[in-house]
Amino acid sequence: MNGYAASSAGRPTSLSGVRIATWNVNSVKTRVPRLLPWLEDRQPEVVCLQETKLSDEAFTALLGEALAGLGYGFAHHGHGQWNGVAILSRLGLDDVERDFPGQPEFAGAAEARAISATCGGVRVHSLYVPNGREVGSDHFGYKLAWLDALAAVVGADAADVALCGDMNVAPTDADVFDPASFLGHTHVTAEERGRIAAFGLVDVVRERWPQERVFSYWDYRAGMFHQDLGMRIDLVLTSRGVADRVAAAWVDRQARKGSGPSDHAPVIVDLDAAPDGDIGPVVPPPSNPVRRGRGVRLPQSP
């Protein structure tokens, strides 16, 4: 019983479509009982994970066999305890790169926050952007410098690209439950939002749902998820050509429910075949299963 069975049977399969997902799992060791059933149900071809909180060796020992059994190759970059990112792929992983050129360190220490690989012809980055902690702090400066350095790398790469991960920035006021309450805090400042815009990429979930209330993160505390008081900080940012192939783009709220969830939900993006592929007749995109409206509201008392 994995909690996804009711929705697992009907996923349309395409000979050439690609499903890419990104999920901050907040400790992959703790999240194994949620991650493996989710992979089996959602069947993504490419998965970007953040906050694995494991060393490379520990990740392989924990999940190597299970992922191979599900058909995934993977590349992980982690030092244990904090941070840690990975890419899982059923399409192969070419030219795997840990970190990126010019990636800043914090307090003299390299942090495992970025890994990239070419999967199915797209340069896929799994990113865990520094939190920033307090506006004006050393960590906030680190966050801005980190985003600047990443933008330089992306701008120099002409390939089809997808930046996937926990960006720790809500791109607009529509991406937080109460903009007024965030004034003066990280994740919503003009400096941070300017860095996200400077990538010059398409925020594919927002492009597909321009007016919807869509969040990807809800604090564990105070029943925030059940009141749908969240933020949209987990993003898939792609080059225009990739964005033009998006058939569906949504947040998998189901994965935030039930026992032992991460505080983040996965973001799932389905791409049609590349336009130069021999794909036969064009078919309409499947309906997008993102939840409309304000989300589930449960009784306030237990």
Added chain:
DNA sequence: ATGGTTGCGCTGCAA
């Protein structure tokens, strides 16, 4: 209520 919870790892810090 200036709070709340979870994870890491063993003391408080990070988120």
